[in-house]
Amino acid sequence: xxxxxxxxxxxxxxxxxxxxxxxxxxxxxxxxxxxxxxxxxxxxxxxxxxxxxxxxxxxxxxxxxxxxxxxxxxxxxxxxxxxxxxxxxxxxxxxxxxxxxxxxxxxxxxxxxxxxxxxxxxxxxxxxxxxxxxxxxxxxxxxxxxxxxxxxxxxxxxxxxxxxxxxxxxxxxxxxxxxxxxxxxxxxxxxxxxxxxxxxxxxxxxxxxxxxxxxxxxxxxxxxxxxxxxxxxxxxxx
Ligand code: ZN
Numbered sequence: 001x002x003x004x005x006x007x008x009x010x011x012x013x014x015x016x017x018x019x020x021x022x023x024x025x026x027x028x029x030x031x032x033x034x035x036x037x038x039x040x041x042x043x044x045x046x047x048x049x050x051x052x053x054x055x056x057x058x059x060x061x062x063x064x065x066x067x068x069x070x071x072x073x074x075x076x077x078x079x080x081x082x083x084x085x086x087x088x089x090x091x092x093x094x095x096x097x098x099x100x101x102x103x104x105x106x107x108x109x110x111x112x113x114x115x116x117x118x119x120x121x122x123x124x125x126x127x128x129x130x131x132x133x134x135x136x137x138x139x140x141x142x143x144x145x146x147x148x149x150x151x152x153x154x155x156x157x158x159x160x161x162x163x164x165x166x167x168x169x170x171x172x173x174x175x176x177x178x179x180x181x182x183x184x185x186x187x188x189x190x191x192x193x194x195x196x197x198x199x200x201x202x203x204x205x206x207x208x209x210x211x212x213x214x215x216x217x218x219x220x221x222x223x224x225x226x227x228x229x230x231x232x233x234x235x236x237x238x
Pocket of ligand 1: 200201202203204205215216217218219220221222
């Protein structure tokens with residue numbers, strides 16, 4: 001690794017609503033921003049497919065960000081679907097499991113994502129790592145908790161002898177407030193882009209278009225996105 005650059009950020013960008021807002025947040029703060037996504041054998045490839053479209057549209061709609069959006073990386077984490085037994089990678093029902101966590105929970109997924117993002121950041125000389133994990137409107141994922149991320153930052157910095165900063169701009173925001181943050185960062189243009197070009201639905205549905213974007217409208221991810229949109233709508237005069 002060369003000297004670590006304080007102005008370089010890497011954003012964990014899945015193609016979903018939250019990580020898209022994080023990307024705009026990083027662009028509002030750091031001169032150069034790279035992105036990383038993970039292919040972990042998702043039930044559908046939609047999130048991965050929309051990533052490139054969103055990046056291209058973002059560059060087009062925001063010329064001031066165009067030159068500052070740097071390399072996009074896609075890392076293969078197929079090992080997660082080898083371990084299996086989750087509704088995100090298999091045809092399983094979305095429900096609460098016996099452990100009290102949703103069947104969409106992939107144990108340790110965010111720990112792996114962040115650790116790998118750290119390995120990549122080390123190689124790229126990036127110090128700032130940005131992730132859209134969130135403890136509010138919490139889907140019950142323990143690896144999204146603030147304490148988990150803070151302890152992981154310490155572990156990564158000890159284990160790699162670095163001083164990464166893990167940024168979690170959405171940690172205490174509701175889904176409605178996340179839409180509000182998007183508006184703050186990029187106005188209606190960014191909000192519209194996130195509605196149209198990001199994907200959240202667990203089932204990969206791009207056929208049904210709602211006010212809040214595409215999705216089946218009934219899976220837990222769609223329900224959260226729809227509720228957040230409704231809260232956002234009632235909080236702003238558009
Ligand atoms: Zn859905």
